[in-house]
Amino acid sequence: MCGIIGHVGNGDAIDTLLTGLENLEYRGYDSAGVAVQNGSGIEIQKRSGRVSELKASIEDRPLRGRVGIGHTRWSTHGPPTDENAHPHTDSTEDVAVVHNGIIENYAELKERLSARGHEFTSDTDTEVIPHLIQQYVDEGYGNEAAFRRAVEELEGSYAIAVMLSGEHTLYAARQGSPLVVGVEGEEFFLASDVPAFLEYTDTVAYLEDGDVAIVDPDGVEFTDLEGDSVDRDLETVDWDPEQTGKGEYDHFMLKEIDEQPTSLAQTIEGRIDPERGAIDLEGFEPGTFEDVSSVQLIACGTSYHAALYGSLVLNAAGVSARALLANEYSVCAPPVDEETLVIAVSQSGETADTLSALRQATEEGARTLTVTNVVGSTAARQADDSVLIRAGPEIGVAATKTFSSQAVVLELLAHRLTRDVVGETPYDLESYLPALARLPQQVDDVLEESDAERIARHYRDHESYFFIGRGLGYPVALEGALKFKEITYEHAEGFASGELKHGPLALVTPKTPVFAIFTGQEDERTLKNAEEASTRGAPVVAICPDGHRATEIADAHLEIPDTEPELAGLLANVQLQLVSYHAADLLGRPIDKPRNLAKSVTVE
Missing domain, CATH: 3.60.20.10 (Aminohydrolase, N-terminal nucleophile (Ntn) domain)
Structure with missing residues (x-):
């Protein structure tokens, strides 16, 4: 605004x-x-x-x-x-x-x-x-x-x-x-x-x-x-x-993509202890959420994709959770009561639609919590509780480092919620916590070794770009498509991979690259969907670890390190951010100031 x-x-x-x-x-x-x-x-x-x-x-x-x-x-x-x-x-x-x-x-x-x-x-x-x-x-x-x-x-x-x-x-x-x-x-x-x-x-x-x-x-x-x-x-x-300056970078977006190892390290600092197998999210002691029966996550844009990521983690662990677009909340919100936890996800904490939905949830008696990047923001003050993602200032209109930090904070919250609500953790902490501790370095490895610029150059003259994923790969596919369309101005869409054959496959041509995200969950099904696109002539770009079977059918490969399925999508997301950035740069787009868009939408 x-x-x-x-x-x-x-x-x-x-x-x-x-x-x-x-x-x-x-x-x-x-x-x-x-x-x-x-x-x-x-x-x-x-x-x-x-x-x-x-x-x-x-x-x-x-x-x-x-x-x-x-x-x-x-x-x-x-x-x-x-x-x-x-x-x-x-x-x-x-x-x-x-x-x-x-x-x-x-x-x-x-x-x-x-x-x-x-x-x-x-x-x-x-x-x-x-x-x-x-x-x-x-x-x-x-x-x-x-x-x-x-x-x-x-x-x-x-x-x-x-x-x-x-x-x-x-x-x-x-x-x-x-x-x-x-x-x-x-x-x-x-x-x-x-x-x-x-x-x-x-x-x-x-x-x-x-x-x-x-x-x-x-x-x-x-x-x-x-x-x-x-x-x-x-x-x-x-x-x-x-x-808040660009330093030696041409664009804030690339600077903030490259800052993700630091922002993620800040996000998890003091909050995880792999040696003890413990997560300590400040202010949320055991039993904090024991009265919660269901969770609603409200957000817009990139923050909505992070909210969807968090909802999928919670649902997989047995906690009823839904991600809802904040700008639709006033017309389609499910019922809430004092046992409902409404989590508002907003980078700035000032997003008008999200604040409006948060006020509505409060008026209807729900318990509220904000996940934000800004101390003292309206959302942080308005909600009953708040968690900071600690990503540092983000200037580029296209959100990058805040998405990965939001997703990690929501995973940490999911741990506390599921322990309190169903008595279990959503993941094996013995393997998950060491993997989370490695995540900043693995992101750095992706940044150092990415082949995204070459791939962006190879597919720059194509007509449309599809992004597919299953499970936690689905919100990453949505986010990959959003990044691509908002800074390149080219048509891009994200789909749950199984939805390709329910309509979108009719749009697939040899000029429609399909970026397929493999997280280690349901990969065989995602691979089958990618093959269906390939047989219709679409080039397939696989985002997966080296040696993954998807590389055998793919036309190109963006490598991510081996990790837990809950974190693989965040590594894939970095590769997709780089593809979008380089594609927009090749097209000469104003990357930090895309047309018709502004960083913080403070009016409905």
């Missing part, structure tokens, strides 16, 4: 704002803009296109100011034009606003304000906010009171930062969209995500729904909408600023 940055301090704000926008561009890159207090009023530059274009424009026509706000947009209301770019102002340009979210009652507000003489110049819902604030200022309200009155009238989801002419103060509010404050001495920052200002400070406070933050050179005040003080503790973010 969109990215917000704000700065209050003694130094010039422009460099900070532009750096923040560059760091946030993964949240939206249709247009960008900044506004600063220049000593005589508010000065704005904004334009459609990337942040780099805005930066070049500011170099030609410099801005100066110690207080400012900035925004990088992912379009919802109105196309990406100069007029629709943020910040938006009222008619007098005394109020500047940046906004992430959707104002659901903007049409009603716009009609009312237009009747009072306000003229609008954009197609956005955001533009009603500065006009509404100015209306209250015109009626005699002070700046802060006008801001609060305006926010009270807004319906929908929003994160808002506001600046009024002649005042070195930022006003911010949040409802359903993330906002975080950063503090470093006498410098203060406001952003929709920590990476925006991480190189300046790692000390943060997270706003919660209904919060208002007033930031000026003297500090930060947190209140509710009525003006009553609320406590928001300062926390230290355990992220290295270098993690």
Whole structure:
């Protein structure tokens, strides 16, 4: 979704704002803009296109100011034009606003304000906010009171930062969209995500729904909408600023694929003890889930594939579990009660559909738990319990390292759940735990030895790409297809391998490579399905260990090390990530910024 940055301090704000926008561009890159207090009023530059274009424009026509706000947009209301770019102002340009979210009652507000003489110049819902604030200022309200009155009238989801002419103060509010404050001495920052200002400070406070933050050179005040003080503790973010940069890599995606040995090591650190045969997931002692009778996992996109992975592990162990698309939960959720555990899986912890489903589950009496990558995220605060995947910051729009860490955390949770619910573990810990301890090194081996670039080059001119797998290979097939389509723009589909002959086989031609995933579970059946595709002329790429029988019928082979079936799919997934990356690179696609997509979907 969109990215917000704000700065209050003694130094010039422009460099900070532009750096923040560059760091946030993964949240939206249709247009960008900044506004600063220049000593005589508010000065704005904004334009459609990337942040780099805005930066070049500011170099030609410099801005100066110690207080400012900035925004990088992912379009919802109105196309990406100069007029629709943020910040938006009222008619007098005394109020500047940046906004992430959707104002659901903007049409009603716009009609009312237009009747009072306000003229609008954009197609956005955001533009009603500065006009509404100015209306209250015109009626005699002070700046802060006008801001609060305006926010009270807004319906929908929003994160808002506001600046009024002649005042070195930022006003911010949040409802359903993330906002975080950063503090470093006498410098203060406001952003929709920590990476925006991480190189300046790692000390943060997270706003919660209904919060208002007033930031000026003297500090930060947190209140509710009525003006009553609320406590928001300062926390230290355990992220290295270098993690949010590309370093020597051409793309964040490749960097984050290569970071998986480290992210997986962080995920399991202190949580497994192969010598004792023990799993110790912090905060979840034996008996934690003994009252649970069924599990629902809710998520979207890549996180849904991880949720499906976790549900299959639980079902195989005898715990009733279902993975459900969070954006369909309101219309097709199965019944829940106090014995239902609903697990929300979200990399950012801010995914709007997942948060909505989580709220619904809570209202219906379910116990809730969040699996996320972000400390202090809305999902982590909203759920009864949370588990961090510890993958470190992920900037590339196409999720990579977070998928593997989510799947591992869900496997660790599955151990605790099955021990509590059915009295058994879902796997043989004597073999599983040593294999899990080896997983980071095995991923590193795959990265070092992968033949994915050659295979991507060989099949680059084909028409469609199928990915098949059985059991735990099925969510990996779905994830492989998703990665391929979202960054190459080529048609790709993932299937449970047995479903090929129930329709999709009609689409198979010699121009339809089939990537077949072999995990060590039901491999003979997957092999039979791959052979069916091969006899119709489709080239088959087998993802399996060396010496596997699939290599005898396959046209190409992506090797994975021998391991437990519960982990083999995660190694296969790394190979498929590399295939997608190299295919997109060969096609010249904007890999980190695929068209029409943004990293965190914070509106439904």
